[in-house]
Amino acid sequence: MGTGTRDELLALPSMQLAPHLLGARVSSYIGGQLVVVRLTEVEAYDGSRDPGSHAYRGRTARNAGLFGPPGTAYVYFTYGMHHCANVVCGAEGTASAVLMRAGEVVAGLETVLARRGHPRGPDAKLLSGPARLAQGLGLTLANNTSGYRNGVAGPPGPELGLENLSGSPLRFLAGPRTGVAGAGGTEEYPWRFWLPGEPSVSTYRRAAGPRTRARRD
Numbered sequence: 001m002g003t004g005t006r007d008e009l010l011a012l013p014s015m016q017l018a019p020h021l022l023g024a025r026v027s028s029y030i031g032g033q034l035v036v037v038r039l040t041e042v043e044a045y046d047g048s049r050d051p052g053s054h055a056y057r058g059r060t061a062r063n064a065g066l067f068g069p070p071g072t073a074y075v076y077f078t079y080g081m082h083h084c085a086n087v088v089c090g091a092e093g094t095a096s097a098v099l100m101r102a103g104e105v106v107a108g109l110e111t112v113l114a115r116r117g118h119p120r121g122p123d124a125k126l127l128s129g130p131a132r133l134a135q136g137l138g139l140t141l142a143n144n145t146s147g148y149r150n151g152v153a154g155p156p157g158p159e160l161g162l163e164n165l166s167g168s169p170l171r172f173l174a175g176p177r178t179g180v181a182g183a184g185g186t187e188e189y190p191w192r193f194w195l196p197g198e199p200s201v202s203t204y205r206r207a208a209g210p211r212t213r214a215r216r217d
């Protein structure tokens with residue numbers, strides 16, 4: 001599907017936007033350090049209609065950022081140790097969002113290595129998985145509800161950027177979401193999208209347990 005401007009793409013529902021984010025560049029300017037990452041894997045979440053979404057049971061103080069305007073960052077803290085980051089999309093108030101799952105460093109490698117604690121140098125899985133990606137970008141709850149700038153992040157910061165969304169998606173694969181328990185993680189929800197042949201893409205992992213619950217990863 002060919003769609004026009006960045007704003008038009010961000011106005012799409014999450015399942016339609018997600019493939020357009022593959023190959024896009026997300027950036028952060030935090031603590032005076034610029035990091036730019038090319039996205040290779042994402043997951044779509046669809047608000048109250050999606051048992052895997054944080055908004056499935058309605059709006060709360062924690063998930064309020066999901067209901068913001070398209071182009072808002074929804075950053076959450078999980079398992080008492082990890083942050084994960086989304087791009088809010090669709091009509092404001094619908095809680096549609098795309099989780100950024102994996103990517104490769106384009107700029108700011110030394111900063112990413114320091115944040116990730118990789119003294120031995122980079123590897124293909126440096127930013128494989130949403131928690132590693134958010135950590136590499138330096139994202140925390142302080143960035144929740146921030147807007148993604150149209151372009152590269154920069155001073156005065158902290159600031160986020162999102163650019164190079166493809167009007168015609170690159171060739172991609174799709175399958176069940178990773179680590180989502182219950183119905184939201186089944187083949188009925190092939191809402192994980194990734195670029196084939198990219199070593200940074202995370203390994204598929206089924207969720208443990210049969211219960212339906214909101215996503216945790």
